[in-house]
Amino acid sequence: MSAMQADSKNPQLKTKDLEELKCWLGTQEHLPPISEEHLIMFLHSCYYDVARTMDCIETYYTIRTNIPEIFTNRDLKRIENQKMLAVLNYIQLPVRDPNGHHIIFHSLKENEPSKYCFSDAARIYFMMADMCIQRDSTSPGTIIVFDAKGFKFGHIIRLNLSLVHKILTYVQEGLPVRxxxxxxxxxxxxxxxxxxxxxxxxxxxxxxxxxxxTGNNESIYEHLPKRCLPQDFGGELPTVAELNAGFIVELQQFQDYFKEEERFRVDENKRCNKRKNRNYSLSSSH
Incomplete structure (x- = not known):
C-alpha cells in the first residue's frame, strides 16, 4: 500500500476538506494544476488544517517560481551541479528514527570555501528534499542532521542573505514536510x-x-540511536562516503521528475487581489 493510500484511510483526512481545497484552487487562476495526491500531501504536512494548507500551497509555488536560481537548471549533468556534488554530501539515510521520521544528512566533502556556492548547494539540497517527499509524501516527520566539520567563516561570507531569507521562508511556510x-x-x-x-x-x-x-557529538545519541547514524559518527550504518554514493545514484533516477516539475509555477499575470507579502517580497492572494 502506498503512502497516499495509507493516508486516505486516516480519519484526519476528510473529503470535505479536499473539496474545499479544490473549490479554492478553482478561484486561484495563477496557481498551476495540483493533483489530489499533492493536495493530500499539503494537508498532511499542515496537520489537516485547511487554512494553513492554502497558505502553504501559495508559498510553495510562489517561492519556487521566484527563486529560479534554486528551482531551475536541476539537471545533475550541469557543470555547476557536478561541482557541488564533488564538494558536499547529500543523503537520505536508509533507516527511520524510532518515531518513523526520515533522516536527511548533509556535510562537506571539500572544505575550501572558494569551491562552495550557496545557491548551487541549495539547489541540490532541495532536489534531495523533493525526491524524499515524492517517495513518501505523508511521512510522520523529517529530521535534518548537518555536520559542520570543515565549515568556516569563509563559507559564511559567500552567503546571499536575501536568498537565505527566501529559503528559510520556504522551509518554514511552504515546504510540505513535518x-x-x-x-x-x-x-x-x-x-x-x-x-x-x-x-x-x-x-x-x-x-x-x-x-x-560539540566534542565527540555523543549528545546526538539522546535524539537518534546509533542504528540511525553513519559509522563516521559511531553509528551502525555504512560510512558517509558509501551512503552518499548510493544516494546520488537514486537522485539521478529522478531527473525526468525534476525536468517535468519545472512546469508547475505561478502565473503572476493571472493573480487577483494582489498584496505585498513581507516574508518574500512577492505578491500573495491568501
Missing part, C-alpha cells in the same frame, strides 16, 4: 556567527527544533 528536528554536529565558533545572521529569519518554533552537538 520538520521534527535539526541537529548540528561538530559545532564550531563560526556557527555562532551564522546563527546571529539568520536568527531574525527564524520563527520561535523552528529555533526550538535546533540542537547543537
Amino acid at each position: 520538520l521534527k528536528g535539526i541537529h548540528v554536529l561538530n559545532t564550531a565558533a563560526f556557527v555562532d556567527h551564522l546563527m546571529r545572521l539568520i536568527k531574525p529569519f527564524l520563527s520561535k518554533e523552528l529555533q526550538k527544533l535546533i540542537h547543537f552537538h
Whole structure:
C-alpha cells in the first residue's frame, strides 16, 4: 500500500476538506494544476488544517517560481551541479528514527570555501528534499542532521542573505514536510556567527527544533540511536562516503521528475487581489 493510500484511510483526512481545497484552487487562476495526491500531501504536512494548507500551497509555488536560481537548471549533468556534488554530501539515510521520521544528512566533502556556492548547494539540497517527499509524501516527520566539520567563516561570507531569507521562508511556510528536528554536529565558533545572521529569519518554533552537538557529538545519541547514524559518527550504518554514493545514484533516477516539475509555477499575470507579502517580497492572494 502506498503512502497516499495509507493516508486516505486516516480519519484526519476528510473529503470535505479536499473539496474545499479544490473549490479554492478553482478561484486561484495563477496557481498551476495540483493533483489530489499533492493536495493530500499539503494537508498532511499542515496537520489537516485547511487554512494553513492554502497558505502553504501559495508559498510553495510562489517561492519556487521566484527563486529560479534554486528551482531551475536541476539537471545533475550541469557543470555547476557536478561541482557541488564533488564538494558536499547529500543523503537520505536508509533507516527511520524510532518515531518513523526520515533522516536527511548533509556535510562537506571539500572544505575550501572558494569551491562552495550557496545557491548551487541549495539547489541540490532541495532536489534531495523533493525526491524524499515524492517517495513518501505523508511521512510522520523529517529530521535534518548537518555536520559542520570543515565549515568556516569563509563559507559564511559567500552567503546571499536575501536568498537565505527566501529559503528559510520556504522551509518554514511552504515546504510540505513535518520538520521534527535539526541537529548540528561538530559545532564550531563560526556557527555562532551564522546563527546571529539568520536568527531574525527564524520563527520561535523552528529555533526550538535546533540542537547543537560539540566534542565527540555523543549528545546526538539522546535524539537518534546509533542504528540511525553513519559509522563516521559511531553509528551502525555504512560510512558517509558509501551512503552518499548510493544516494546520488537514486537522485539521478529522478531527473525526468525534476525536468517535468519545472512546469508547475505561478502565473503572476493571472493573480487577483494582489498584496505585498513581507516574508518574500512577492505578491500573495491568501
